[in-house]
Amino acid sequence: MYAFVTGPLAWLTFIIFFCGVTYRAIWYFRGLNWQLDRVAYKPHMSYGIKGALRSIFFWLIPFGTHSWRFYPFFTICFFAFHIGLLFTPFFIYGHNVLLQERFGFSLWSMSDGAADFMTCMVLVAAIFIIMRRNALPEVRIITTPYDYLVLAIAVAPFVTGLLARHQVGNYNFWLITHILSGELFLVAIPLTKLSHFIGFFLSRAQIGMDYGIKRGGMKSKGLSW
Amino acid sequence: MPEGKLCNKQTVDTEEQLQALLDDKSGKQYYEEMNYLDVDSDALWATMQKTLKSRLKTWLKICAHCGMCADSCFFYLANKKDPEQVPSYKIISTLGELVKRKGQVDNAFMQTVMDTAWSKCTCCNRCGMYCPFGIDMGIMFSYTRGLCFSQGFVPWELKIGSGMHRIYRAQMNVTTEDWVDTCEWMAEEYEEDWPGLKIPVDVQNADIIYTVNAREPKHYPEDLAEAAILFHLAGENWTVPSEGWEETSLAMFAGDWGACKMQVETVYDAMTRLNAKRMVVTECGHAYRATVLEGPYWAGRKDGQTPIPTFHYVEWVAEALRTGKIKIDPDKKIKEPVTYQDSCNYIRNAGLKDVAREIMGYIAEDFREMKPNKEHNFCCGGGGGLNGIGRYREQRNIGLKVKRDQILETGCKLVIAPCHNCWDAIRDLEEEFRIGIRWSFLKPLLIHMAVVPDHLKPPEE
Structure with a gap:
């Protein structure tokens, strides 16, 4: 079982992930239309690129935009969740051992304590995000079961990883579940709302180009995000 | 009754159609007819398939339902934080549903969409600045308005407004003759206080071609005189076009993209015809938006620019003050x-x-x-x-x-x-x-x- 999930199934997962994400990006760019979007992308590419980079840059910085500053509690939850989610998997000791075995290289590994901390940070942030979803009427009204499903898909590898590492109950069971949930996560990225993994950058770049080219970027220093 | 006499899917292109609408005080009959207007679901879906591309599809798909757009919306704040005023909710429950149901919606739903698109969103675009994904619900509601218009679900005044643009190339029934007469009248009216004051019409090769909002000649002609006085004080070589002087676009508010194109093309023709160096637009926001920012795209101008450089009135004022053309006491x-x-x-x-x-x-x-x-x-x-x-x-x-x-x-x-x-x-x-x-x-x-x-x-x- 272990050989299957870390062998053929893992490769299938990687293929779906990389091809899916690439397809999404190509589909997005091909679907942009200067006349329908009302943005002259090509003739003013330098203004567009400047606008796109500004639009992405400020939103990647915690408290870097008016909106992040307006919702400080959610901003902390958001960044804790996403930083933990995106960076932890690369620097887990066990993952790097696997990388070394299979591919002959590995990345820097964090201590087990740090890994536990990062994992718990993701889980605590997720709990706060769920609580916020339920507590605030303005969020509750737009929340659907699908939102909980994608959150569960994203968090599952962390829960199972933590249980496996601390060998709670049956280690092998949690290990296999961990690998499967990780693979499900990767597959879900291009196929579900988790496509915002790439969609965030595409969408932010587009609105940045819109502001950079048409909505004032050519007559000002740029929008104060 | 699939199509009403006044409320229907047709555009208003004749004076008779327009007069019939104007005679229907407050749109009483118009809105009554709207209750029986059929939805052409196939046409609606066909339009969406042709025009709903990756940008809008991605916005609808990736919205994380985080609610960060809520407090950005003045309607949400003014309505005591009513969750139904959250921008994300408003667009998901209208355009989102239209897409989900592939246009298979009924009359009541289209009326809800219309009411939401015009009374719960002014397309101010503020929400787009507060969304982590940059999802601009103002843009989506403007798009939704276009869908509504194509199906005849548009507020009475805006059906009239877009008809005005189609017939008069102005948001109000101001003819070329009315406009030129107003220019002459205002110049004469103020000439005593401002010797040499002129409102030059159709002068070739001027430095500035000045364009206005039809409400000015129609209701506040003194605004035109004031513009003339300030150009006069600043010593500008300026002109107004006899045709193509109207910058505004109720058609844009209505979602009548065909009329939008017709309207801006008259202004662009004037720019080219008179060969002015640059254009200055009166103190109007949506006029600038329509003719300068969106207009080039309606007119199919691939560079997204007007034929000559275009300036909002505040830009001209700042320049006049900066260069000392106008000095403040x-x-x-x-x-x-x-x-x-x-x-x-x-x-x-x-x-x-x-x-x-x-x-x-x-x-x-x-x-x-x-x-x-x-x-x-x-x-x-x-x-x-x-x-x-x-x-x-x-x-x-x-x-x-x-x-x-x-x-x-x-x-x-x-x-x-x-x-x-x-x-x-x-x-x-x-x-x-x-x-x-x-x-x-x-x-x-x-x-x-x-x-x-x-x-x-x-x-x-």
Whole structure:
């Protein structure tokens, strides 16, 4: 079982992930239309690129935009969740051992304590995000079961990883579940709302180009995000 | 009754059609007919398939339902944080549903979409600045308005407005003759006080071609005279076109993209025909948005630019003050606290925030910013055509509370609003709430403050 999930199934997962994400990006760019979007992308590419980079840059910085500053509690939850989610998997000791075995290289590994901390940070942030979803009427009204499903898909590898590492109950069971949930996560990225993994950058770049080219970027220093 | 006599899917292209609509006071029959209007679901879905591309699809797909757009919307704030006013909810429950159901919706649903698209969103685009993904629900509601229009679900006044553009190439029934007569009349009216004052019509190769909002010749012709006086004071070589003088676009508010194209093309033709160096647009926000920002795309101009460089009135004023073409008498500067209404259309959506502040630096001694301000300012409450729609007057008036409170917080009694929609909304909020404020365009203030060189003064009696 272990050989299957870390062998053929893992490769299938990687293929779906990389091809899916690439397809999404190509589909997005091909679907942009200067006349329908009302943005002259090509003739003013330098203004567009400047606008796109500004639009992405400020939103990647915690408290870097008016909106992040307006919702400080959610901003902390958001960044804790996403930083933990995106960076932890690369620097887990066990993952790097696997990388070394299979591919002959590995990345820097964090201590087990740090890994536990990062994992718990993701889980605590997720709990706060769920609580916020339920507590605030303005969020509750737009929340659907699908939102909980994608959150569960994203968090599952962390829960199972933590249980496996601390060998709670049956280690092998949690290990296999961990690998499967990780693979499900990767597959879900291009196929579900988790496509915002790439969609965030595409969408932010587009609105940045819109502001950079048409909505004032050519007559000002740029929008104060 | 699939198609009403007044409320139908047809565009208004003849004076007879237009008159029939105008004769239907307050759109009583029009809205009654709307209750029986069929939805052509196939056509609706076909339009969406052709025009709903990756940008909008991605926005609808990846919205994380985080609610960060909620507090960005003045309607949400003015309606005591009613969750149904959250921008994300509003677009998901309208355009989102239209897409999900592939256009298979009924009359009642389309009326809900119409009511939401025009009475719960002014397309101010503020929410797009507060969404981590940059999802701009103002853009999506503008798109949704176009879908509604194509199915005949459009507020009565805007059906009329778009018809006006189709027939008169102006938002009101001002003919070329009316316009030229008004120019001559205003020049004569003010010539005694301003010797040599002219409103030159159709002069070739001028430095500036000036274009206006049809309400000016129709209802406030003195605004045109004021523009002429300021150009006269500044010594500008300027002209107005006899045709293609109307910058506004109720068609844009209506979602009638065909009429939008017709309208801006007349202005672009005037620019080319008269071969002016640049164009200046009057103190109107949506006029600038329509003709300068969106217009080139309606007209199929691939560079997204107007045929000649185009400037909003505030840009010209700032330049005139900066270069000394117009000098302000220091004694006549505004002494009382004064605030500035940043228009969504030329501040947030055209980046002219610093220009506005530069002007205030020249003319005001105690300029106070609203909070929030610049591109983050709230809509006046009457944008997107909402000021003019009787059906939604109550919703509009509720929305005005946010602007009222912003103004009250500044402690100012004078609000400068160089935008027709903002000007109207602020006038109406004073009528509604009686907070004791005054409001003004820039032109009358500047004329009062400007130093008049001796050679431009009337001869002493």
